[in-house]
Amino acid sequence: MEKIKQKESGRLIIVAYRLPFKIVREQDAVQLFQNSGGLVSAVLSLVADKESAVFDTTEKIQWVGFSENSREELKGQSLANESFQAHPVFIAPELNEHYYEGFCNNLIWPLCHYFPSLARFDDVYFEAYQAANQLFFEKVAEIIQPGDTVWVQDYQLMLLPGMIREQFPDNKIGFFFHIPFPSFEIFRLLPVTWRKAILNGILGADVAGFHTNDYVEYFLKAVRMVLGHGNKLHYVNLSNRIVKADSFPISIDYNKFNNAFDDPEVAEARSEVRASLKEKIIFSVDRLDYSKGIIHRLRGYQRFLETYPEWHEKVSFMMVVVPSRDTIEQYQQMKSEIDQTVGRINADFGNIYWQPIIYQYRSMPYNEMLGMYTASDVALITPVRDGMNLVCKEFVASRKDRKGVLILSEMAGAAAELGEALIINPLDRQDIADAIKRAFEMPGDEQTKRMDAMRERIRAYDVFTWTNDFFTQMTMLEQEHERLRQV
Ligand code: GDG
Numbered sequence: 001m002e003k004i005k006q007k008e009s010g011r012l013i014i015v016a017y018r019l020p021f022k023i024v025r026e027q028d029a030v031q032l033f034q035n036s037g038g039l040v041s042a043v044l045s046l047v048a049d050k051e052s053a054v055f056d057t058t059e060k061i062q063w064v065g066f067s068e069n070s071r072e073e074l075k076g077q078s079l080a081n082e083s084f085q086a087h088p089v090f091i092a093p094e095l096n097e098h099y100y101e102g103f104c105n106n107l108i109w110p111l112c113h114y115f116p117s118l119a120r121f122d123d124v125y126f127e128a129y130q131a132a133n134q135l136f137f138e139k140v141a142e143i144i145q146p147g148d149t150v151w152v153q154d155y156q157l158m159l160l161p162g163m164i165r166e167q168f169p170d171n172k173i174g175f176f177f178h179i180p181f182p183s184f185e186i187f188r189l190l191p192v193t194w195r196k197a198i199l200n201g202i203l204g205a206d207v208a209g210f211h212t213n214d215y216v217e218y219f220l221k222a223v224r225m226v227l228g229h230g231n232k233l234h235y236v237n238l239s240n241r242i243v244k245a246d247s248f249p250i251s252i253d254y255n256k257f258n259n260a261f262d263d264p265e266v267a268e269a270r271s272e273v274r275a276s277l278k279e280k281i282i283f284s285v286d287r288l289d290y291s292k293g294i295i296h297r298l299r300g301y302q303r304f305l306e307t308y309p310e311w312h313e314k315v316s317f318m319m320v321v322v323p324s325r326d327t328i329e330q331y332q333q334m335k336s337e338i339d340q341t342v343g344r345i346n347a348d349f350g351n352i353y354w355q356p357i358i359y360q361y362r363s364m365p366y367n368e369m370l371g372m373y374t375a376s377d378v379a380l381i382t383p384v385r386d387g388m389n390l391v392c393k394e395f396v397a398s399r400k401d402r403k404g405v406l407i408l409s410e411m412a413g414a415a416a417e418l419g420e421a422l423i424i425n426p427l428d429r430q431d432i433a434d435a436i437k438r439a440f441e442m443p444g445d446e447q448t449k450r451m452d453a454m455r456e457r458i459r460a461y462d463v464f465t466w467t468n469d470f471f472t473q474m475t476m477l478e479q480e481h482e483r484l485r486q487v
Helices: 038-048 093-112 123-143 160-167 192-202 213-227 254-260 264-276 294-307 329-349 366-375 391-398 429-441 444-460 463-486
Strands: 012-018 021-026 029-034 061-066 084-089 149-153 172-176 207-210 235-237 242-247 280-287 315-322 357-361 378-381 405-409 422-424
Touching (some): 021 084, 061 123, 123 160, 149 160, 207 213, 207 463, 254 366, 254 391, 264 366, 280 294, 280 366, 294 329, 294 429, 315 329, 329 357, 378 391, 391 405
Parallel strands (some): 012 061, 012 149, 061 084, 149 172, 207 242, 280 315, 378 405, 405 422
Antiparallel strands (some): 235 242
16 A cells, blocks of 8 residues: 555544553652553554654654543653653543443443343443543543544544544544444444434544444444435545545554564474474464354364364364453353363363363463464464454464464454455354364465465555555545535
């Protein structure tokens, strides 16, 4: 993609639920530990290189996010490093409980991941959602200047673009939705006033971004059905403005993962994994969540062991589950079901020489995770629903040796881009079992051919292209507005 020529004049303000660094209070001072997540590095690229930078490189990126520290703890402290100036939003614990745990994680998350039976509809949640979005708005209002561009992130802040637009109609506003936007039959389960507020909120942006074309279509249909605003292709015509809804498939730092293959620590971890496991290695890593399809994956693996006994004692499945929300009963139950299923499979099929599943409930250091990515024959990624899924892209990018097979759920946003993977239905255990067998038997040159195609696609559309693409669309839309004003 061609780099955007016209520089944005003002500063960039990111608004996300989380700040770009963890703040640790130490006696009189604070220490800032910058996150290494995708969004942080993507956003940094917008100001990194003066030649190609999209925003004013003399200004820090302004970042508005929820503070886990109290107002008193942060009083008088500078919350800036060389790249970011943080603006903490303080949300009282009870409000945050209803807003973040309640509306966001007990309602929007299950609905958008097609688990309506887990969704809790509670008026208190929606009131808290409005109140919390208002707190983020007040922080933005304190710092925004003419010419600034605001980029609002994700389902925790769907009302915010509308709030900003109302008070600051001339600033450019972007919005990006990181989880699946659901089909209309699911979206319409939301109470009428809530769904209107959500759509009007998102439409406050100039450009609303989603991972896939399907999500864009679902969003546009919801806008038509709920608000009655028609669209021409990706453009929604409001009385005084045009909003563009488009797909921007988030990606990763391809070079970082590709280069990791040669890192001595990664190479050492790779050798250790290979030496300690059987001849064929499968891995998976995900947060503990019902959307990730962990139980279905285990059932698929069990079916593989039942159907193809010739692979017994020759395969190790390394399954890492990263602890998440395990103080909530539903997650505890899920964890016990996973523990029991792993135990049963190991007991039924294993012997003193062979443990079919090596299961860890912890997060892994980066180098160890890369050792596992690069040592494995198969990445088994089976979410029952996932906005994008970055692990599969990281696996592919890390395979500088051009070997390995990706088995990927058709329900992950990434499946739209990675058609050379073995695409499976995560609810179909036989489909998973057959895909594992096929992966194990796949000739090396076929693995390389598939890997090359996927690697090239991720290389060409990495996370830096993703951000650049988004802001190119913002600029193009502004030019389109100019043209329409002159007609
Ligand atoms: C949302 C959407 C969408 C995981 N375990 C460890 C570890 N990780 C890192 C991975 C990867 C990231 O966490 C997880 O990425 P996902 O894409 O699965 O994302 P979510 O956090 O669920 O977030 C998702 C994403 O937003 C982006 O828009 O793709 O669909 O749900 O980067 O590497 N990293 C380390 N140890 C671990 O144990 N070091």
